[in-house]
Amino acid sequence: MKNQEIAKIFYEIADYLEMEEVQFKPYAYQKVALALENLEEDIGEIYEKGGEKAIEEIPGVGKNIGAKIVEYLKTGKIKYYQDYKKKYPVNMEELTSVEGLGPKMVRDLYGTLKIKNLKELEKAARGGKIRSLPNFGQKTEKNILEGIKFLKRTEGRFLLGDIFPQVKKIESDLRSLKEVEEVSICGSVRRMKETIGDVDFLVVTKSPEKVMDFFCSQPDIIKIWSKGLTKSSIRLKQGFDVDLRVVPQRSYGSALQYFTGSKEHNIHLRKIAINKGFKLNEYGLFRGLKIITGRTEEGIYKALGMNCPPPELRENRGEIESALRNKLPVLIQLADIKGDLHCHSNWNGGSNSILEMAKAAMSLGYEYLGISDHTKFLRIEHGLNERQLVQQRKEIDRLNKKFQASGSKFRVLHSAETNILTDGSIDIEDKTLKKLDYAIAGVHSSFKMPKEKMTERIIKAMKNPYIRIISHPTGRILKRRDEYQIDIDKILKAAKETKTILEVNSFPERLDLDDVNIKKAIEFGVKLVINTDSHHKDHLKYMEYGVYQARRGWAEPFDVINTHSIKKLQDFF
Ligand code: DGT
Numbered sequence: 186m187k188n189q190e191i192a193k194i195f196y197e198i199a200d201y202l203e204m205e206e207v208q209f210k211p212y213a214y215q216k217v218a219l220a221l222e223n224l225e226e227d228i229g230e231i232y233e234k235g236g237e238k239a240i241e242e243i244p245g246v247g248k249n250i251g252a253k254i255v256e257y258l259k260t261g262k263i264k265y266y267q268d269y270k271k272k273y274p275v276n277m278e279e280l281t282s283v284e285g286l287g288p289k290m291v292r293d294l295y296g297t298l299k300i301k302n303l304k305e306l307e308k309a310a311r312g313g314k315i316r317s318l319p320n321f322g323q324k325t326e327k328n329i330l331e332g333i334k335f336l337k338r339t340e341g342r343f344l345l346g347d348i349f350p351q352v353k354k355i356e357s358d359l360r361s362l363k364e365v366e367e368v369s370i371c372g373s374v375r376r377m378k379e380t381i382g383d384v385d386f387l388v389v390t391k392s393p394e395k396v397m398d399f400f401c402s403q404p405d406i407i408k409i410w411s412k413g414l415t416k417s418s419i420r421l422k423q424g425f426d427v428d429l430r431v432v433p434q435r436s437y438g439s440a441l442q443y444f445t446g447s448k449e450h451n452i453h454l455r456k457i458a459i460n461k462g463f464k465l466n467e468y469g470l471f472r473g474l475k476i477i478t479g480r481t482e483e484g485i486y487k488a489l490g491m492n493c494p495p496p497e498l499r500e501n502r503g504e505i506e507s508a509l510r511n512k513l514p515v516l517i518q519l520a521d522i523k524g525d526l527h528c529h530s531n532w533n534g535g536s537n538s539i540l541e542m543a544k545a546a547m548s549l550g551y552e553y554l555g556i557s558d559h560t561k562f563l564r565i566e567h568g569l570n571e572r573q574l575v576q577q578r579k580e581i582d583r584l585n586k587k588f589q590a591s592g593s594k595f596r597v598l599h600s601a602e603t604n605i606l607t608d609g610s611i612d613i614e615d616k617t618l619k620k621l622d623y624a625i626a627g628v629h630s631s632f633k634m635p636k637e638k639m640t641e642r643i644i645k646a647m648k649n650p651y652i653r654i655i656s657h658p659t660g661r662i663l664k665r666r667d668e669y670q671i672d673i674d675k676i677l678k679a680a681k682e683t684k685t686i687l688e689v690n691s692f693p694e695r696l697d698l699d700d701v702n703i704k705k706a707i708e709f710g711v712k713l714v715i716n717t718d719s720h721h722k723d724h725l726k727y728m729e730y731g732v733y734q735a736r737r738g739w740a741e742p743f744d745v746i747n748t749h750s751i752k753k754l755q756d757f758f
Pocket residue numbers: 371372373374378380381382383384385443444445446447448451452
């Protein structure tokens with residue numbers, strides 16, 4: 186599909202336009218890029234069927250951008266983009282991946298020091314060359330070095346959400362082979378870890394040759410590291426590696442157990458086996474030379490006197506002790522989720538109208554959707570002011586009347602994602618907050634405050650009686666920036682006292698709270714909400730990733746407020 190290729194180019198064009206400080210246009214390109222990324226139909230097919238006219242029906246596409254899409258489909262190039270690349274021969278994607286480094290800074294660094302890529306950037310920063318540039322200074326130089334360090338730390342790991350759809354596709358392709366008797370994803374993907382080193386598959390088959398031939402001839406392969414009858418290893422064009430192992434049926438369960446990990450879980454489990462006079466490895470559970478069991482995972486855990494913990498729990502964080510005492514939690518599932526309480530609409534520049542978002546939520550079987558647009562402090566996000574919020578309420582009331590008249594119990598709830606200012610106050614006055622069904626608050630500025638100040642800032646927001654939810658409570662962006670400095674114990678204690686709900690943000694690069702903090706929050710008795718923070722109707726599907734992290738954090742349906750029915754939720758608020 187050309188959709189992703191064109192989207193990527195448009196994002197870069199937006200960066201170049203920002204470099205030249207062109208107004209509004211960058212946003213237009215970003216918007217189309219987002220629409221292309223979420224388009225289900227192939228753009229080439231749309232063009233073949235309906236010509237340029239059909240292309241211009243894609244949201245945000247006008248004559249100008251439409252012509253560029255057609256140019257790419259016809260020639261594989263966009264001259265406008267090529268010209269920019271000639272003018273600024275920099276690796277934009279690489280450089281802007283450094284936290285805090287935007288297109289304008291890239292322009293200045295290229296203009297003065299001829300910096301074109303990450304390597305040159307690091308060299309200049311280490312050499313103290315950046316601090317003396319106008320508009321940069323010592324602090325910026327230090328931040329750049331920290332940003333680079335952070336990138337290196339997470340290098341080579343992939344976001345679960347970025348690779349999961351393709352991993353599922355490989356799984357179903359393997360499953361459809363008639364030679365394949367069993368297939369399972371294992372490793373960190375099966376445990377739904379937020380980032381993935383490599384992908385591991387297990388297969389049972391009597392014709393390993395056929396299966397390996399298939400595995401090593403998939404279309405997206407860029408390298409075959411090894412190909413054998415029991416193990417093959419490949420790299421896909423997205424950059425990640427996939428291992429496939431073939432095991433005999435009698436060892437399938439023990440191999441699945443072993444290769445699911447985690448390593449820490451396995452080490453603990455093996456000790457228990459030894460204490461009971463067994464030997465446990467990927468071939469089975471043995472007493473002396475005699476195999477006791479190995480066919481199923483459940484069989485192995487049972488023989489060791491325990492329940493089989495869901496893969497998401499296998500991090501040696503107490504799950505083995507719970508499994509031994511028959512006390513494993515009954516984890517939340519995607520099917521328990523009855524609505525999404527943090528979504529954006531076109532009122533604040535999102536891609537879809539409230540009605541479009543609501544329809545998408547209904548098609549997921551939800552009972553409600555909370556619209557929570559940004560508020561006025563966030564000017565780049567077209568944040569709403571008090572007057573606009575009141576107007577928005579009217580539209581939502583109108584929609585709900587329609588739903589009611591048609592006999593649907595679905596409701597749109599009115600919220601806002603307000604900003605916690607540096608002193609902990611909220612950028613919308615209480616009088617207006619009071620009129621919302623519930624208000625959300627989040628930190629969207631001044632991320633680098635000292636720990637104590639940042640903790641106080643958030644706690645003050647929680648004390649506002651109208652703020653019911655704190656969005657993405659730690660502010661981390663995976664592979665990009667660390668969480669801000671906060672005292673999580675103090676935050677959890679205050680959340681409990683003020684009955685403030687903490688969000689599990691499902692966006693694949695956020696997953697905030699993370700698994701460890703989710704578990705901690707539950708132990709503190711704090712309630713959670715799993716939200717997508719959708720800026721497009723197709724983002725609603727990210728809910729699954731929030732649910733996986735909640736499972737990794739031992740969450741049960743009872744801990745999460747958007748498992749409530751609409752009635753119960755309204756009473757709750
Ligand atoms: P990743 O790939 O870094 O995201 O993480 P995993 O957990 O998928 O790790 P990987 O691919 O190296 O190995 C897959 C599983 O195999 C791992 O979760 C547990 C098991 N395993 C690997 N090495 C060892 C080991 O040295 N000892 C034990 N007990 N298990 C291991």
